[in-house]
Structures are given as C-alpha cells and as structure tokens.
Amino acid sequence: MIVHEERKRPASWSHIRSRIRQRWIIPFVAFEWTWQWVAFFLSRWSFLEVLEYLGSFSVLVAVIFYFSASGDRVKQRHYQAWQVINTAQGKGGSGGRIDALQELNADKVPLVGVDVSSAFLQGLKLDHANLLRSNFSVADLRGSDLRAANFTDADLHAANFRNSDLEHASFESANMQDVDLWGSDLTGASFNNTDLGNADLRYSNLSNIDWKGIRNIKGANIAGVKTPPAGFIDWAMKNGAVQSNSE
DSSP, rough: OOOOOOOOOOHHHHHHTOOOOGGGHHHHHHHHHHHHHHHHHHHTTTHHHHHHHHHHHHHHHHHHHHHTHHHHHHHHHHHHHHHHHTTTTTOOOOHHHHHHHHHHTTTTOTTOOBBTOOOTTOOOOOOTTTTOOOTTTTOTTTOOTTTTOOOOOOOOTTTTTTTTOTEEEEEEEOTTTTTTTOOOOTTTBBBBOOOOOTTTTTTTTTOOOOOOOOOOOOTBBTTTTTTTTTTTHHHHTTTOBOOOOOO
C-alpha cells in the first residue's frame, strides 16, 4: 500500500542563516535548503501521487498477463522440444534430444510413438515415461534411468541398455531382439509376449520379473543373471537360451 506523506514547510533562509557559525559551510547548507523546498512543493503535488499509483497498477497488470499467458509458454516449450526430437529423427548423436525428452516427461507429456532410433542417449532419465509404440532400436541408452517406463509394443531391437535402471518397466509385446541388458536392473519388469531372441541378459538383476509370457528367448545369453525367479533358468535353457561369459 502506498503511503503519501506531505512534508513540513522548511524554515526560512534567515532562520537557517542565523544558526550558521562558520561561513565556509554556507554554500552546502544553502544547497540542502533549496532541495528541501523542492521536495516540499513536490510532496503537495497530487499528480505525482497519481503517477505512483499508476506505476504500482502497471506492475499488477504485468503480473496478471504473465500468469494468464503461462499456458501458451508451456505449449511453446513443448512444441520446441518435439521439434528438436523430430528434426533429429533417424540420425546418430544426441542432437539435444536428451533434454527435450526429459523436459516433456517432467511435464507429464506422453511420449507415445517417439522415434529416437540410432540416437546417442546415454544417461537418459525417463522414469515412469509413457513410451508406448516408441522406437529405440539401435539407440545407445547405457546407464539410463527408465524405472517404470511403459515400452509396450515398442521397437527396442539392438538397443544398448547396459547398466540401466529398468525396475518395474513394462516390455509387453516389445521387440527386444539383440537388445543389450548386461548388468541392468530389471527387478519387477514385465515381459509378457516379449521377443528376447539373442538378447544379452548377462549379470542383469531378474528379481521378481514377469517372465512366463515371454514369446521368444532363443539365443539369449543368461550367464550370471542375478536372483532369477524359480524355474526361469530351466525354462530359458529348454527354449534355446545360452549361458556363455564370452561376447
């Protein structure tokens, strides 16, 4: 709230002059006294008070417009992120796609059908992302955080997920042929109707995975897997999986 205070009328120059004992300070006192009168007259001018109110009102209007346009700014940011992803489609390297994907996911935007095949996306953080029907084929995702991501119907063939966090991820009906899951954490992951042909599962954590609906595991390397569910190893070996420590 603006408080407008009217100044007291300054003393007369004769009164001020009579109290000065040293002549050399007279110019300085006169200078100060002049500005006291200027401030006095301005404090009585209502127009300046109105301007002060208008200044505060303009700030309020600016704040209102800023928040009212916040939705448009978010849409513009999302559009730019999608533009980065789509422009680099089919190309190697990152091309700014890591930041774009993470920004969209942070805003809870579904990444359904996103195509980042062959991209370099090491260290990508997309926990709980909706990646239904996405294409990550041949992408480099080593050391990524993809906990609880939904890869249903996704194309992940030959993707590199080494040492990634894939806890509780859903790979239902996904193409995971030749995928590299070496050392990854697959705790609680779902593989219903998943094709894991020739996948590298060595030293991965298979604790509590949903494996009984796996469509194909022929040629998959399960050497050194950690905490496999009861019956998984025998079933996998009977259906064409191998156990080999060599590349």
